[in-house]
Each structure stands twice: as C-alpha cells, then as structure tokens.
Amino acid sequence: MSWQNTQWIKVKVLPWQEIEGRTIVLYPEKRMAHEMNQVGSFIWNKLLNKVTFDHMRDMILENFQVDTQTVEKDLCAMLDKLAHEELIEWQ
Amino acid sequence: MQFETHSSVPAKTFSDEKNYQQKRAICQELSALYLASQSEFYQSFSRSFKLNYHGLAIELHSRNLDLSDWQAMLHGQLQSDNANLAEQLPIKFFWIHPQDFAFKSNDFEEMTSPECHIQVQNNCEWAIQRDFCAINFNHGDIVLVTDPENPDGIYNVLRWVLPRLLIKHKMAVLHSSCVIGKSGRAHFFLGPSGAGKTTSAKLAGSRLVLGDDMNLFLQQDQTYWAASALLGGIIQNKREERFPVAGFFWLKQASENSIKKLPAASALKYFCASCANLFWGYGGQDMASSLLTWGMPIVEQVPFYEMKFTKDGGFWDVLAKHAMD
Numbered sequence: 001m002s003w004q005n006t007q008w009i010k011v012k013v014l015p016w017q018e019i020e021g022r023t024i025v026l027y028p029e030k031r032m033a034h035e036m037n038q039v040g041s042f043i044w045n046k047l048l049n050k051v052t053f054d055h056m057r058d059m060i061l062e063n064f065q066v067d068t069q070t071v072e073k074d075l076c077a078m079l080d081k082l083a084h085e086e087l088i089e090w091q
Numbered sequence: 092m093q094f095e096t097h098s099s100v101p102a103k104t105f106s107d108e109k110n111y112q113q114k115r116a117i118c119q120e121l122s123a124l125y126l127a128s129q130s131e132f133y134q135s136f137s138r139s140f141k142l143n144y145h146g147l148a149i150e151l152h153s154r155n156l157d158l159s160d161w162q163a164m165l166h167g168q169l170q171s172d173n174a175n176l177a178e179q180l181p182i183k184f185f186w187i188h189p190q191d192f193a194f195k196s197n198d199f200e201e202m203t204s205p206e207c208h209i210q211v212q213n214n215c216e217w218a219i220q221r222d223f224c225a226i227n228f229n230h231g232d233i234v235l236v237t238d239p240e241n242p243d244g245i246y247n248v249l250r251w252v253l254p255r256l257l258i259k260h261k262m263a264v265l266h267s268s269c270v271i272g273k274s275g276r277a278h279f280f281l282g283p284s285g286a287g288k289t290t291s292a293k294l295a296g297s298r299l300v301l302g303d304d305m306n307l308f309l310q311q312d313q314t315y316w317a318a319s320a321l322l323g324g325i326i327q328n329k330r331e332e333r334f335p336v337a338g339f340f341w342l343k344q345a346s347e348n349s350i351k352k353l354p355a356a357s358a359l360k361y362f363c364a365s366c367a368n369l370f371w372g373y374g375g376q377d378m379a380s381s382l383l384t385w386g387m388p389i390v391e392q393v394p395f396y397e398m399k400f401t402k403d404g405g406f407w408d409v410l411a412k413h414a415m416d
Binding site for chain 2: 014019020021022023024028033034035
C-alpha cells in the first residue's frame with residue numbers, strides 16, 4: 001500500500017480510551033482489543049479526522065525527535081498494521 | 092511505534108456447514124412462529140419455574156421437557172439474592188428439545204465448532220453454536236433449542252445472554268479461574284484458552300476455588316468483589332458469599348515463577364478481553380464504550396499483574412512474597 005498517494009486517512013468509529021499515554025481500541029464485531037503506545041496514541045488521535053499522509057508525517061516531526069525518513073517508514077508500517085486490522089479508512 | 096493486538100476470541104468458521112444451515116432453518120421457523128402470535132407461542136409452553144441470578148429475574152419455560160432436574164440444578168446453582176435488581180423485567184427462556192425438529196442428539200451437536208455465530212435479523216439476534224441455537228428477541232424473550240442431556244448447551248445459552256445484562260449493574264462475568272488466597276482475598280487468573288486457568292485452579296492446594304472458567308467480578312459501594320458465576324466449567328463452587336479482590340493475574344506458562352505489574356493500558360486491554368461474551372451481537376459498540384469507562388478506575392485501583400508460572404504450584408510462594416496470597 002502506497003500511503004503517500006492517498007488523499008486522506010482516518011480511523012473507523014470504534015470505542016477507544018486513552019490511559020496513561022497509551023490507547024486501547026476495542027473492535028466488538030471482530031472481538032479484538034488493541035493497545036497502542038505513546039506514538040501510536042498520537043497517531044490514533046490525529047486520525048480521528050481525515051488527514052493526509054504528509055500532514056500526519058509533519059505532525060509527528062513537530063512532536064517527536066525523529067528524522068523524516070524514519071517517520072515515513074514507521075508511519076507506513078503503522079498504517080499497514082491498522083489497515084490489516086481494519087481500523088482505518090482511506091481514499 | 093508499538094502496536095499490540097489481543098483477540099478475546101479466535102475467529103473460526105463453523106466447520107459443518109450442513110449442521111449450521113439446519114440450525115439456521117430452526118431459527119427461521121422459530122422466528123416465524125413467535126412473531127405470528129406471541130400469545131399462542133406463550134400458551135404452548137406449559138411448564139416453567141423461576142429463579143434469581145445475581146438479582147436478575149429469570150424464567151425457564153418448556154413445552155414437554157421435564158424441568159424438575161434442571162429446576163433443582165439451576166436453582167441450586169443460580170439462585171443468588173445478593174443483588175436487588177427487582178425492577179428488572181424477567182428474562183424468559185423458552186426451551187425446546189432438538190427432537191421437536193426431528194434432530195437426534197448426536198446430529199444436533201457439532202463439537203468441532205466452538206465459537207458462537209451471531210446474526211442480527213430484524214432487531215433480533217440469532218445465535219448458533221455447537222450445542223444450541225437460539226433467538227434473543229431483545230425484550231427479554233429468548234427461544235432456544237438445546238439437548239437437556241448436555242448441560243453445556245443451556246450453560247452456553249446463559250453465557251451468551253446474561254453477561255451483557257449483568258454489566259449494566261457493574262457485574263462482569265470474567266473468563267477466568269478464581270482462587271481465594273489464605274488472606275481471604277480473591278485472585279482472578281486470566282488468559283486466553285490454554286493459558287492455564289484450569290491449571291492454576293488445580294494448583295490451589297487447600298485454598299478455595301470459586302470456579303475454573305467463569306467467575307463474577309462486581310463493584311458495590313466502591314469496593315470490588317469476586318463471586319461464583321455458576322455458568323459452567325469443571326469446577327463451580329456454589330458458595331454465595333463474596334470475597335474482596337486481591338488482584339488480576341494475566342497468565343503465561345514459563346519455566347520460572349514471577350509476577351510483574353502491568354501498565355494500566357495493558358491491564359485495561361486484558362480486563363476488557365476477559366469479559367465473557369460481552370461483545371457478541373447487538374449493541375456491541377455501546378457495550379464496549381461502557382466497559383472502557385467502567386474499566387478505567389478498576390485497573391487504577393485493583394493490582395493487575397502478568398504472572399509467569401510453572402505447573403508445580405510454586406507461583407503461590409511468589410504471590411506470598413508480595414503479600415498477595
């Protein structure tokens with residue numbers, strides 16, 4: 001999946017809860033519970049509304065000490081996982 | 092970026108398609124019969140008894156099944172007046188024998204498909220599992236078909252229906268084993284199937300085991316308690332008293348015994364994943380949201396550990412070192 005070419009990405013409407021900087025997402029239909037660390041929680045929060053890949057990458061760069069190449073690689077990996085678990089929508 | 096996933100129930104398909112379709116056909120027939128005339132449907136059930144399950148009023152109705160054995164068994168097991176939810180309308184179970192649909196017992200059960208398959212049809216839930224099929228009309232009437240010779244069938248129906256009703260009253264049926272330590276406090280041992288819940292119960296020694304599969308966690312007056320859920324399992328203790336909760340222990344079999352406090356987020360994830368059958372079917376999103384909200388203070392107030400354990404019972408020594416026995 002080439003996330004850089006998508007127009008927007010957003011998370012599905014699912015029950016979630018942030019606790020001590022981490023996020024728990026429940027997917028009742030699939031009987032799944034997901035846990036995200038601090039960076040994952042940051043991404044989840046930003047994806048509550050439609051966001052472009054570039055905007056998402058820039059927000060991470062603004063908030064975490066990490067280089068552009070690493071962010072793009074990790075962000076793609078994270079989006080791949082979220083897509084695999086059917087937690088996000090995109091166009 | 093860390094991203095961890097835990098499935099509360101492994102997704103599996105119904106392996107015997109013919110059996111599944113036969114049970115589905117029964118649901119279709121029952122739905123038509125019930126919806127054609129509820130009063131005539133009710134009248135065709137001449138036998139019944141009532142019981143109380145942790146404050147929930149339950150009625151069991153039958154056409155031709157001899158319910159006396161079940162009345163004695165479920166009364167002894169499910170009668171529990173330790174909550175007052177008397178304002179609740181009774182939950183009516185209408186129990187039909189598979190033979191009424193020309194099923195032989197051996198053909199009705201399909202033991203290779205353990206998961207419950209739920210469909211929502213016209214605001215009703217249809218549930219099909221290895222040993223029962225049923226319809227929940229979502230206003231308190233549940234019509235079910237299961238063989239009375241197999242107690243697991245009716246227990247699986249109760250496990251499907253009751254946990255979602257209890258959660259509204261801050262009572263969670265946890266897929267767990269529960270052992271009362273020497274201090275009189277309850278230990279909930281949690282984990283997916285095969286993690287060691289029954290094993291941990293068998294290693295309890297002289298300690299009291301409430302149950303090795305389903306146990307009740309409840310909140311009352313800002314205190315958290317454990318009680319027998321009495322919804323099946325190999326070990327089911329019929330004692331009605333409650334025990335204060337010492338902690339939750341997420342099981343991992345290992346070559347050494349140790350416990351490690353889990354961060355609140357992991358604790359919340361495991362707590363939600365351990366709530367039995369809560370997300371099956373209708374209203375799962377609302378149920379999940381409520382559970383997350385209720386679970387937040389629980390995981391902040393009740394210790395939640397990852398427990399690596401060996402099968403020799405040595406983990407009790409580790410728990411004693413932490414003043415947890």
